[in-house]
Amino acid sequence: MKTSLHIAGVLAGVLLALAIAGLALGDDDDHDDDHYEDHGGWVEPGEDVEPVANVAYAEECGACHMAYQPGLLPGDAWRQVMDADALMDHYGDDASLAPPLRLELAEYLVANAAGQSRKSRSRAFAVGDAGAGDLPRITATRYFRNEHHEIPAGMATGNPDVRSFSNCDACHTGAADGVYNEHRVRIPGHGRWDD
Ligand code: HEC
Ligand code: HEC
Structure with a gap:
């Protein structure tokens, strides 16, 4: 008798835990993907990746291009980018950092990488390899x-105001805030993107 009561108690506990987990997941879905925030009749797309929240990172890694949000690459990829030798030959540039700062920024990137995110667009950046x-x-x-494969070269690499797909903020007006929704795209010289 005592044992079965005990088992019933454990089962109830498990069911409760599952219910809570279910609620948490369900709740997360509301904040995902095409989530729009209503600002008094003016509807604005929500963040697709967490905005940058590290001042040293924003300064150091935003000096030559926008400071890419950690949620745009998986942790393994950030580890490779932040390797001391790799930073010395960083896509053709020297982006070396003193060891304590390099390790601090690497830690920030890995802790907030795409695979860690609760946002579905950010998680999508963790799928597959990022350049073998x-x-x-x-x-x-x-x-x-x-x-991006449908975007003609003339609007991107051949566009003097864009030059490279790496310049997210040339086309995504909300890039600095982590908003990459296609409704906030304005291609220099071409305007809105309608597909
Ligand atoms: C001295 C200039 C410079 C600094 C500083 C710099 N970068 Fe870069 N970065 C570049 C250049 C140049 C490219 C290549 C851009 C291109 O292909 O158009 C690049 C490309 C990248 C890319 C690949 C973008 C893509 O095409 O997907 C990542 C990721 C990146 N940088 C991260 C960082 C991080 C993290 C830091 C800070 C540790 C940093 N960068 C600091 C110059 C710099
Ligand atoms: C030449 C302009 C251009 C550049 C540069 C560019 N994008 Fe885009 N991006 C677009 C367009 C246009 C779309 C919409 C494509 C479509 O729906 O067919 C898009 C779509 C996206 C989407 C999907 C949005 C949605 O609503 O589904 C994401 C995420 C994204 N871009 C991220 C980035 C990131 C990160 C960078 C920089 C590494 C970048 N883009 C650089 C033009 C650009």
């Missing part, structure tokens, strides 16, 4: 390529 053999690139991820 070479230094990883956001622009080499499968998700990125799928989203």
Whole structure:
């Protein structure tokens, strides 16, 4: 008698835990993907990746291009990018950092990487490899390529105001805030993107 009561108690506990986990997951879905925030009749797309929240990172890694959000690459890729030798030959540039700062920024990137995110667009950047053999690139991820392959070269690499797909903020007006929704795209010289 005592044992079966005990088992019933354990079962109830497990069911409760499952219910809580279910609630947590269900709740997360509301904040995912095409989530729009209503600002008094003016609807704005939500963040697709967490905005940058590290001042040293924003300064050091935002000096030559926008400071890419950690949620745009998986942890393994960030580890490769932040390797001391790799930073010395960083896509053709020298982006070396003193050891304590390099380790601090690497830790920030890995802790907030795409695979860690609760946001589905950010998680999509963690799927597949981000450029086999070479230094990883956001622009080499499968998700990125799928989203950008229809854009004519004349609007991107051949566009003097864009030049490279690495310049996310040239087309994504919300890039600095982590908003990559296609409704916030304005291609220099071409305007809105309608597909
Ligand atoms: C001295 C200039 C410079 C600094 C500083 C710098 N980068 Fe870069 N970075 C570049 C250049 C140049 C590219 C290649 C851009 C291109 O292909 O158009 C690049 C590309 C990248 C890419 C790949 C973008 C893509 O195409 O997907 C990542 C990721 C990146 N940098 C991360 C960082 C991080 C993290 C830091 C800080 C540790 C950093 N960068 C600091 C110059 C710099
Ligand atoms: C030449 C302009 C251009 C550049 C540069 C660019 N994008 Fe885009 N991006 C677009 C367009 C246009 C779309 C919409 C494509 C479609 O729906 O067919 C898009 C779509 C996306 C999407 C999917 C959004 C949605 O609503 O489904 C993400 C995420 C994204 N871009 C991230 C990035 C990141 C990160 C970078 C930089 C590494 C970048 N983009 C650079 C033009 C650009």
